[in-house]
Amino acid sequence: MYCFIVLSGEHDTLPYAEVISLLQDNLMLKDIAGKKNVFFYDQVIRANITPQECKEVVEKCAFAHYGCLEIISSSQNLREIVEKLSEVSWKEFINKKVISVRVIRMKEYGLHIQVPVLEKHIVSSIKESIGDLRIDYKKPSIKLVGILTEDRFLLGKLIAQSSRKALERRRPGQRPFFHPSALDSKLARFMLNACKVKEGDVILDPFCGTGTIPLEAEHLGARALGVDVNLELIKGALINIQYLSKEKGAIIDLLCSDIFLLPLRKIKGVKVVTDPPYGRVASTHGRNVNEIYAVFFKLLVNNIRAQRVVMLSPHWIPLKDFIYKCNLRIVEQHALRVHGGLTRKVTVIENPDIPR
Numbered sequence: 209m210y211c212f213i214v215l216s217g218e219h220d221t222l223p224y225a226e227v228i229s230l231l232q233d234n235l236m237l238k239d240i241a242g243k244k245n246v247f248f249y250d251q252v253i254r255a256n257i258t259p260q261e262c263k264e265v266v267e268k269c270a271f272a273h274y275g276c277l278e279i280i281s282s283s284q285n286l287r288e289i290v291e292k293l294s295e296v297s298w299k300e301f302i303n304k305k306v307i308s309v310r311v312i313r314m315k316e317y318g319l320h321i322q323v324p325v326l327e328k329h330i331v332s333s334i335k336e337s338i339g340d341l342r343i344d345y346k347k348p349s350i351k352l353v354g355i356l357t358e359d360r361f362l363l364g365k366l367i368a369q370s371s372r373k374a375l376e377r378r379r380p381g382q383r384p385f386f387h388p389s390a391l392d393s394k395l396a397r398f399m400l401n402a403c404k405v406k407e408g409d410v411i412l413d414p415f416c417g418t419g420t421i422p423l424e425a426e427h428l429g430a431r432a433l434g435v436d437v438n439l440e441l442i443k444g445a446l447i448n449i450q451y452l453s454k455e456k457g458a459i460i461d462l463l464c465s466d467i468f469l470l471p472l473r474k475i476k477g478v479k480v481v482t483d484p485p486y487g488r489v490a491s492t493h494g495r496n497v498n499e500i501y502a503v504f505f506k507l508l509v510n511n512i513r514a515q516r517v518v519m520l521s522p523h524w525i526p527l528k529d530f531i532y533k534c535n536l537r538i539v540e541q542h543a544l545r546v547h548g549g550l551t552r553k554v555t556v557i558e559n560p561d562i563p564r
């Protein structure tokens with residue numbers, strides 16, 4: 209059984225990395241490269257997973273739009289598509305009488321096929337098999353989605369929608385407490401997913417500012433500890449969490465402390481997702497940024513002992529030096545162009561000495 213997930217076109221690598229991380233971790237596809245059960249297309253991932261697994265992945269994603277149970281997968285030859293449509297046992301997919309059928313063209317793929325013509329073929333094939341049927345784009349009970357991408361045409365039944373709208377309601381500008389250094393909620397969600405954060409996990413963000421990462425962790429069912437040296441930001445994080453947490457009265461621990469003085473003994477089983485200061489919008493409180501990174505990495509290796517860390521950093525920080533000096537390993541890295549002079553990187557790091 210195949211499902212396909214339609215990705216956002218906002219970034220070249222983040223949408224793929226997020227879905228792969230979730231497929232590898234939660235589900236059945238531990239060895240994505242080895243088994244030939246995942247296919248990658250422009251803005252689409254097609255995988256051999258159940259509808260329930262597809263739903264679990266899509267609902268967590270920041271950079272996916274929706275997920276569909278596949279009905280047909282075809283080349284972009286109209287004759288082949290029509291033939292495959294005629295072989296579908298539609299009753300398996302359509303048990304209600306009001307449906308919508310929408311074909312979406314990714315970029316400029318399959319320009320030789322006219323979308324309205326293809327939609328008509330789909331509708332008449334269903335009508336031939338099921339008979340009485342109403343097409344309604346406003347309130348359909350079942351939505352069919354066709355995607356033209358690269359050399360493929362995929363048709364599926366919509367089964368899952370991502371939480372992007374809810375994430376947008378938690379963007380920095382929408383929160384009761386705002387600070388210009390605040391991280392975007394979608395990027396925070398991506399970082400948590402890249403860290404494979406699951407329900408019940410414990411997350412530490414030692415530079416939590418206005419609380420974006422702890423708040424998103426709470427929405428994924430994890431327990432979060434946020435630390436920041438700035439008391440005003442900790443108070444603001446508390447307000448944001450009170451207004452926007454998933455569970456009323458959610459427990460998110462916040463601590464106002466300088467990481468140079470963080471009262472941590474050795475801890476185990478914590479995942480670290482964080483966005484350290486880089487001295488422009490977010491204050492370093494008079495400290496050299498490299499010094500802050502050095503202390504952070506020392507804490508990571510000696511006290512926190514996290515198996516997986518996902519962090520954001522500006523391009524001028526010699527991050528690889530810190531990582532390799534601590535015998536840590538880079539799993540993947542994504543560049544985010546912020547504006548002309550600034551590129552930020554999301555880096556996924558593992559400690560090979562700590563078992564998963």
Ligand SMILES: C[S@@+](CC[C@H](N)C(=O)[O-])C[C@H]1O[C@@H](n2cnc3c(N)ncnc32)[C@H](O)[C@@H]1O
Nearest residue numbers: 390391415416417418420437466467483485490
């Ligand atoms: C880039 S901001 C984090 C923004 C945060 N992710 C948010 O969404 O609001 C970096 C944070 O590190 C904090 N910080 C700077 N130096 C620190 C230190 N020595 N110990 C702990 N926090 C520090 C700053 O106060 C700032 O809030």
